[in-house]
Amino acid sequence: MPKAPKKTISKTAFVRNLPPTLPAIKVVEKAKEAGLVLTAQYVYKVRSLTKSAKARAKAAPAPAARKPLAAKKLVAKKVARKQAAPASSHETAFRKFVLQLGVQKSKALLNDVERKLRALVK
DSSP states (O other), X not given: OOOOOOOOOOHHHXXXXXXXXXXXXXXXXXXXXXXXXXXXHHHHHHHHXXXXXXXXXXXXXXXXOOOOHHHHHHHHHHHHHHHHSOOOHHHHHHHHHHHHHXXXXXXXXXXXXXXXXXXXXX
């Protein structure tokens, strides 16, 4: 009569079948009793991957509900407005400078520059 094949369990499945509250050292000892060679580091890695897989499964986004046509048009208009007038890097730098310096001081400096340019053009 043929022998029944031994049922072997993978190391990963062995670790996952034990409670996560069981210390890694105890898991290694139980694995040794079962004829498996594990390290505590391996147990930590398997548990870490199991936790992250569960978190990804929970965080999977639900299928998006269909937006009404009016909402789609509104979104399209907002996107078009943003794409229509991209600010240059100089404009962005100028705006940051104005915010740092202050609006009143910036206006005074711009008026001074305009006055000097008018004097040069005349």
